[in-house]
Amino acid sequence: MSKQPDPARRSERSRQAILDAARELVSEVGYAKLSIEAIAARAGVGKQTIYRWWRSKGAVVFDAFLALSQDGDSIALPDTGDIEADLKTVMRATVAEFADPQFEAPIRALNTEIISDPELAAHYREKLAGPVDEAKKARLRSAQQAGQIAADADLDLALELLYAPLFQRWLHRSGPLTPEYADALVDLALKALRPD
Amino acid sequence: MSKQPDPARRSERSRQAILDAARELVSEVGYAKLSIEAIAARAGVGKQTIYRWWRSKGAVVFDAFLALSQDGDSIALPDTGDIEADLKTVMRATVAEFADPQFEAPIRALNTEIISDPELAAHYREKLAGPVDEAKKARLRSAQQAGQIAADADLDLALELLYAPLFQRWLHRSGPLTPEYADALVDLALKALRPD
Amino acid sequence: MSKQPDPARRSERSRQAILDAARELVSEVGYAKLSIEAIAARAGVGKQTIYRWWRSKGAVVFDAFLALSQDGDSIALPDTGDIEADLKTVMRATVAEFADPQFEAPIRALNTEIISDPELAAHYREKLAGPVDEAKKARLRSAQQAGQIAADADLDLALELLYAPLFQRWLHRSGPLTPEYADALVDLALKALRPD
Amino acid sequence: MSKQPDPARRSERSRQAILDAARELVSEVGYAKLSIEAIAARAGVGKQTIYRWWRSKGAVVFDAFLALSQDGDSIALPDTGDIEADLKTVMRATVAEFADPQFEAPIRALNTEIISDPELAAHYREKLAGPVDEAKKARLRSAQQAGQIAADADLDLALELLYAPLFQRWLHRSGPLTPEYADALVDLALKALRPD
DNA sequence: TACTAAACGAGACGGTACGTCGAGTCTTCGC
DNA sequence: GCGAAGACTCGACGTACCGTCTCGTTTAGTA
Numbered sequence: 001m002s003k004q005p006d007p008a009r010r011s012e013r014s015r016q017a018i019l020d021a022a023r024e025l026v027s028e029v030g031y032a033k034l035s036i037e038a039i040a041a042r043a044g045v046g047k048q049t050i051y052r053w054w055r056s057k058g059a060v061v062f063d064a065f066l067a068l069s070q071d072g073d074s075i076a077l078p079d080t081g082d083i084e085a086d087l088k089t090v091m092r093a094t095v096a097e098f099a100d101p102q103f104e105a106p107i108r109a110l111n112t113e114i115i116s117d118p119e120l121a122a123h124y125r126e127k128l129a130g131p132v133d134e135a136k137k138a139r140l141r142s143a144q145q146a147g148q149i150a151a152d153a154d155l156d157l158a159l160e161l162l163y164a165p166l167f168q169r170w171l172h173r174s175g176p177l178t179p180e181y182a183d184a185l186v187d188l189a190l191k192a193l194r195p196d
Numbered sequence: 197m198s199k200q201p202d203p204a205r206r207s208e209r210s211r212q213a214i215l216d217a218a219r220e221l222v223s224e225v226g227y228a229k230l231s232i233e234a235i236a237a238r239a240g241v242g243k244q245t246i247y248r249w250w251r252s253k254g255a256v257v258f259d260a261f262l263a264l265s266q267d268g269d270s271i272a273l274p275d276t277g278d279i280e281a282d283l284k285t286v287m288r289a290t291v292a293e294f295a296d297p298q299f300e301a302p303i304r305a306l307n308t309e310i311i312s313d314p315e316l317a318a319h320y321r322e323k324l325a326g327p328v329d330e331a332k333k334a335r336l337r338s339a340q341q342a343g344q345i346a347a348d349a350d351l352d353l354a355l356e357l358l359y360a361p362l363f364q365r366w367l368h369r370s371g372p373l374t375p376e377y378a379d380a381l382v383d384l385a386l387k388a389l390r391p392d
Numbered sequence: 393m394s395k396q397p398d399p400a401r402r403s404e405r406s407r408q409a410i411l412d413a414a415r416e417l418v419s420e421v422g423y424a425k426l427s428i429e430a431i432a433a434r435a436g437v438g439k440q441t442i443y444r445w446w447r448s449k450g451a452v453v454f455d456a457f458l459a460l461s462q463d464g465d466s467i468a469l470p471d472t473g474d475i476e477a478d479l480k481t482v483m484r485a486t487v488a489e490f491a492d493p494q495f496e497a498p499i500r501a502l503n504t505e506i507i508s509d510p511e512l513a514a515h516y517r518e519k520l521a522g523p524v525d526e527a528k529k530a531r532l533r534s535a536q537q538a539g540q541i542a543a544d545a546d547l548d549l550a551l552e553l554l555y556a557p558l559f560q561r562w563l564h565r566s567g568p569l570t571p572e573y574a575d576a577l578v579d580l581a582l583k584a585l586r587p588d
Numbered sequence: 589m590s591k592q593p594d595p596a597r598r599s600e601r602s603r604q605a606i607l608d609a610a611r612e613l614v615s616e617v618g619y620a621k622l623s624i625e626a627i628a629a630r631a632g633v634g635k636q637t638i639y640r641w642w643r644s645k646g647a648v649v650f651d652a653f654l655a656l657s658q659d660g661d662s663i664a665l666p667d668t669g670d671i672e673a674d675l676k677t678v679m680r681a682t683v684a685e686f687a688d689p690q691f692e693a694p695i696r697a698l699n700t701e702i703i704s705d706p707e708l709a710a711h712y713r714e715k716l717a718g719p720v721d722e723a724k725k726a727r728l729r730s731a732q733q734a735g736q737i738a739a740d741a742d743l744d745l746a747l748e749l750l751y752a753p754l755f756q757r758w759l760h761r762s763g764p765l766t767p768e769y770a771d772a773l774v775d776l777a778l779k780a781l782r783p784d
Numbered sequence: 785t786a787c788t789a790a791a792c793g794a795g796a797c798g799g800t801a802c803g804t805c806g807a808g809t810c811t812t813c814g815c
Numbered sequence: 816g817c818g819a820a821g822a823c824t825c826g827a828c829g830t831a832c833c834g835t836c837t838c839g840t841t842t843a844g845t846a
Contacts (some may be wrong), residue, residue, distance in 0.1 A: 006221050014791090014792075014793095031312065035833085040793090040794095047793095049791075115307055115311075115367060157361070172321065173318075174325070181353075182352065185357075185812055187358060188388045192388035193384075199807095210824095242826095243804090245822075247803070398794090414749075427826080432798090438797065438799055439828090443830085500703050507696050508700055513761050517760065522659070553773075553780075555756075557748035557753075560748060560755055579746060581780060599818075628820095634818065634820055634821080636810090637818065
């Protein structure tokens, strides 16, 4: 039986240094060229300290950005009562985020790893995508109650209808990502979702 | 100025052996653990011969599957006159394809590489996605002429509305991929696209 | 500034395995066809472990034979009081050594490398040739005191007069290496060195 | 049975270009880093043309310098009647030659290869060393007839006594090579060789 | 307050693969 | 029909990291 490390004794200083180094290095050299060796060196940490607490390079980077995204936001969507306006606001913000080179690299990195690591993907859904999706679904549910969206609409599917086109266009760079695109997408999706 | 290899002198036998080996190895060990070294060994080819003709592991694998997909199909979608039925047929087929472990691995591999290599992504859109998308848009255009889809619909967006949710769910494993899901998606998308 | 390896952490087991493998392989395939790759494989060692501690193939082989020659001998020449007899004994032994296929290959290997690597040559003179030459000069000095050799003779030159012809004939294979040759050489050299 | 090339059809232009390129490259990068590839490129010649006419890199370089040394000199040593003066002249010239960086590199290269290639060594003795040695022995023989050297002296051995110390000191860089050294060596050797 | 066990920085280790170079062979094309 | 050009297979190069494994050295929490 192998020994498990004791989280109580974990060095917070090292943990932070590693996540910081990971973030910096992803930005500097990209995810593919990122190495555990480099993270350890930059963080002034032994390699074993990384291997002790993370399964893989992907897991480190994941945690690095998880920590980032949990800092600032309360993940509640605007609710002015007008679902169309609110969704356009949010979608335009998403478009802007995808266009920001600061977000670009790490999000692509995350997706690279998630594609081929089901376990990491599950973690991602639970910790990152999940909460955000829940917030989005809450807003849709509110629209449902306001009669702006069909009462029997499948909200998971609705969410995909709204976000997947945007996500795919960004991931595959298959077309321009503009505010107008966001608006058109919302219009179309709401047409699909409106009560009969 | 460095010397360029002369495509006229290229060994067709080696080219085929490399693409075959790449295909086999992706299936056997997965894309992440695939190495140029292994491809060369399996193909009975010098590594230099791979480096001479391809920029990266991703480019080799890409060509391997490009060659595959160009072999058999004429990429024309069914057109029975009933757009809903036809789309459900096609979407169910796509669902099945995504579920087939034979396709699973290489398509994930392709996406992994495409995400972070814009040049390869462009190549992908041009050679693989493009023709297929054109065929799909042709079918939608036919439905437009038949009055089943709004005359002013943006077909690129329409395509995304139909396929992106499916693709995203598969890529992120964020939900079950069933024939019923395909049907529901078609229903919803067609609702968005139908004439007023 | 680049990092230096820490000799204190060096694995003695690996060091020995590498030197042994180098010795074996020089005998088996010759120096020219010897590769670091093969040494590492035979020694069950990573290539880096060789590169970490030696500058070149030549340096490894050098150390391999340095270790050998330091094992057994106390490098003191016989001193019966008769310089002629003693030198003939030693020179005949040298002739025999040069004829021994076990010594042949590695000594040629050593000389190959020493010719074009001044640093290695210096190391060689210091660690291998030096001590032996000192022992030989000690014997000559003793003969000097006994009046068998001119008091003002340059012992370095004397040494060369004795050994260089033998060495050159062996190196260039320019003539037979026999005990008689050794004797003749000693006779001639002593004639040059004797007191007037 | 394999095909032999027909010397009659050999391209003199290519032969010269190859030998010239070999000479230049040995001077520029040294023998160890010299490659057939580079010689072919510099000479504007296909690699096969080199492999067709030479067995190895060493053979090419050897021919390159053989051609050189056969151009200018008639290999006759000075004969003033004073063997000591004549030898000192010749030995001082040899010392100067060894010190000349232009000669240094190629001669070391030649020796490197000769050590481990008996066939090349034989070729060397026959074509390069031989004639020179004969000339030297002729001068010694003349001294013998003049009574300056013992009548029964073994001239091969005598030659070695004179040249081997010089050669060895140069090859192993084991001491300074000065005109004084040449003189001392001649004095000592002549003492060994003089009639009783 | 000392003891002790764990986590720590450091880095050597056996390995795998990298991307490059050159060897020697084989093929194609032009003179 | 020879020879330049150069693509081929093969093997080694020297490097970068992998993930594992000691080493001392902090650093906590018992005792």
